[in-house]
């Protein structure tokens with residue numbers, strides 16, 4: 042049981058990164074980015090390429106993947122979402138599904154459906170009072186906590202972070218106060234790219250690289266973001282921890298293949314009981 | 328009438344939200360260093376005009392100039408950088424940010440290069456004007472009362488030091504004491520050299536501080552008056568029939584003469 | 591060649607049926623369904639499993655329709671007060687869950703092996719030789735019937751109320767419309783049509799497996815509807831044909847580019863479909879057909895997005 046809680050915590054930390062990314066883009070662009078799963082996958086493949094094709098060690102491959110995915114995300118923003126004039130959030134949603142489809146199949150085109158693994162040294166797990174924490178889990182925890190601290194600092198203490206929160210709060214007022222929306226949006230996508238790439242790398246570290254790894258986390262990530270109140274990045278972290286814990290502890294009773302099914306059930310329960318999420322302000326349809 | 332350069336000029340502007348124009352063929356000039364009030368019934372298009380001035384709406388036709396420079400192609404942030412300050416009628420503060428953060432945001436994107444100590448000085452000036460805010464800098468703006476929120480919004484527009492200030496009903500929803508405080512603040516800002524264009528429904532109080540009045544009815548400009556004569560004009564009186572008549576008489580002595588305040 | 595044409599036309603009919611469903615849910619009621627593949631799978635598997643148990647084709651199809659409609663209603667209930675994003679997320683999560691069940695509950699669904707030898711309705715009566723043609727005729731007839739029924743619904747007071755809800759549900763509510771019931775009904779009607787299409791899919795191929803009910807079905811459906819002009823059932827014909835031509839046309843890709851493996855050609859096709867969807871959203875958001883539109887453009891700033 043304790044082991045399940047520990048695993049759940051680590052898994053939650055992993056889900057938290059894309060959940061934060063989802064919340065940031067939702068808050069600022071006002072649409073749910075359905076390509077987040079494909080972005081995670083892309084991040085994992087970018088690290089794989091840097092790692093195996095160019096021989097970069099993982100501490101180098103991860104930041105390379107993050108930067109490249111950030112640039113890709115900006116390119117997609119400029120090439121796709123920004124080009125859709127007068128778009129309501131539903132049109133953007135559909136467009137993001139198209140983006141996911143393109144990303145996923147481009148990866149398939151070059152790398153097929155084969156299962157791949159990163160080239161990393163194997164290390165012995167840490168054992169403490171009977172609890173196992175393997176090396177990958179430790180890396181996940183450290184990387185995720187550092188990334189979260191950096192995001193918190195960015196949002197609370199920097200000009201860019203205030204611009205992002207201001208746009209999320211009221212885009213018109215933000216513009217009137219001198220905030221360049223387009224530039225802030227680009228930065229938001231870049232951050233989203235970095236976070237999803239890190240998540241992709243960590244999933245790859247802990248297991249394999251294949252075209253579906255991101256898709257397999259999509260439901261969990263969305264459930265986490267909804268529990269935290271879509272658009273609220275701090276809530277998303279709590280939502281992710283809840284999802285991670287529920288998924289891992291439920292594995293004691295239900296087959297692990299139903300991990301996403303569990304998230305779906307949690308998602309529906311939250312929507313029925315507290316549709317605004319545990320923290321978010323209600324975003325009623327209008 | 329004092330002859331002075333137009334700080335802000337609107338030339339034959341048409342604008343609206345969808346297919347049809349809400350305001351049509353609007354032409355007006357707001358004189359440098361004065362307070363111009365835009366009056367008109369509800370739904371006349373006053374807020375729409377102001378949104379067009381700050382760039383939140385693009386005019387379908389026409390031009391907007393500040394100090395002779397055509398700003399029509401500029402985006403709202405670019406217009407803010409050009410010295411235009413704006414307090415919207417509603418949703419005028421970032422509710423999920425603290426009061427201190429609201430003030431900082433008001434400053435930092437317009438005065439990008441200014442050092443921290445200039446911000447501190449500007450913030451102190453705003454807090455002198457609205458001391459109620461001082462004790463609450465760390466609280467979320469969403470927790471403020473209507474009056475305090477209005478003051479914060481005004482403070483955020485003032486803090487970067489705009490040359491022209493656009494106020495959409497600064498006294499709306501305020502208790503009488505706050506209405507006076509707010510309009511006194513507007514007058515003080517104006518005395519410091521800022522050109523003010525404001526929309527007001529509290530006409531009696533507004534006339535106390537205004538110099539010029541423009542009347543907007545059904546999306547069109549109906550004329551321009553000195554603030555001292557506006558409420559006694561028969562056309563205006565028939566438009567604002569009812570309480571306005573009686574009130575306009577007892578507020579007459581409070582009105583400043585046009586010339587005395589033009590300094 | 592005739593056989594190929596018959597097959598293509600059958601696919602087009604199925605695509606049109608799915609398009610009808612999405613047009614009711616999204617085009618008319620404004621409700622997004624990203625889990626379309628899952629609902630389609632529910633319809634197909636219901637029909638297949640019942641038929642394997644000896645239930646006759648008609649009854650099994652009715653059951654597939656009823657079950658898909660009922661599940662649609664329940665899923666839409668979960669997000670009833672929220673913005674479309676939530677419905678999109680929930681339906682997608684539902685679809686993923688359906689896929690998990692299809693893959694893992696082997697006792698019921700055959701797992702990844704799928705279900706083979708699904709009995710085709712009336713095959714004894716028609717005979718194998720003409721069955722394909724008969725099935726096409728059946729599909730076309732069903733398309734016509736569904737079109738007529740939906741057309742009546744769209745023109746009825748219920749249809750108008752549905753569009754009112756789509757444009758502004760606050761206004762619709764103040765006009766005394768029961769927004770909640772309307773949305774659930776609209777989603778269930780769409781679900782029923784998806785269930786029908788799923789059942790036909792199972793019968794036509796007489797073999798189904800979980801891989802057929804993945805996200806690409808949903809992408810095709812959205813593409814069909816968007817190409818045809820959202821909300822227009824007549825435009826759908828254009829949409830379904832365009833998508834089919836694209837799909838079938840790109841199938842020959844590997845003949846022209848010999849160094850591509852079959853797997854690569856398939857990925858490239860799908861990537862091109864995704865890109866096509868994006869390009870249409872950018873350049874032809876009202877569809878290629880540009881039918882009459884019932885809705886007015888939402889007023890907003892011309893430079894509202896960045």
Ligand SMILES: Nc1ncnc2c1ncn2[C@@H]1O[C@H](COP(=O)(O)OP(=O)(O)O)[C@@H](O)[C@H]1O
Pocket residue numbers: 344349367368369370371372373374375376889
């Ligand atoms: N965002 C909007 N979208 C569509 N119409 C609007 C919007 N805002 C205002 N209107 C319409 O424009 C007209 C003028 O509104 P407004 O400029 O707010 O008037 P005023 O400020 O003079 O009371 C009204 O008929 C109003 O319904």
Ligand SMILES: [Mg+2]
Pocket residue numbers: 373374375416
């Ligand atoms: Mg107004």
